[in-house]
Amino acid sequence: MPTNASRPRLYFVYVLNILSCIAVVTLHTTLSVYTPKPTGAWVWAVVLQSIAIFAVPIFFMISGMNLLGYRRRESTAQFMRKRCWKIGKALVLGSIVCYVVFCLFPYSFFGAEQYVGTGGMIDFADGSCPTTSMTCIGSSTRLSTCMC
Incomplete structure (x- = not known):
């Protein structure tokens, strides 16, 4: 049974997690895109939502990667x-x-x-x-x- 110490550390996954966390906070704080009032703030919120939308699939992929081989543990x-x-x-x-x-x-x-x-x-x-x-x-x- 392998331990966590024997698995190599994948630092890029940590970076992706941090970036995705920031992006999710951005997604949750720009919910004004769902109001039907196209103002300057609305356009800015749409731009931020478009940039940050990558976070959700990244979290799914990282979760799947971490679950690989769980039956051995x-x-x-x-x-x-x-x-x-x-x-x-x-x-x-x-x-x-x-x-x-x-x-x-x-x-x-x-x-x-x-x-x-x-x-x-x-x-x-x-x-x-x-x-x-x-x-x-x-x-x-x-x-x-x-x-x-």
């Missing part, structure tokens, strides 16, 4: 247990942090102000949050959101 059941535990902790913690931030600063997030005072932690936990219709760039979508 551990069984599939053991791998899945470890992976689900790591992802589950991050999902729960991230959800709690987002909920708290949305509750503390509801006017800082697009569309969140309409939910001020309509729900609480109990509503969030049991899934009985208000549902609203929202028109998004000409198409009708059903959006279910939980906010305090």
Whole structure:
């Protein structure tokens, strides 16, 4: 069973990870491209989105590269247990942090102000949050959101 010390370090993968992390932050901070108002800021956001879109396929490729030969290190059941535990902790913690931030600063997030005072932690936990219709760039979508 090989250890991590016997695997060669691929520094270009670290560089790709760092660049992709920066690009993902750029993608998430330029969401104004999805507003139908073509202003100067909108054009700048479109340019940044176009430059940073490489990040998503790079992360998929790096993940796939890291998974090659996992069966030599551990069984599939053991791998899945470890992976689900790591992802589950991050999902729960991230959800709690987002909920708290949305509750503390509801006017800082697009569309969140309409939910001020309509729900609480109990509503969030049991899934009985208000549902609203929202028109998004000409198409009708059903959006279910939980906010305090």
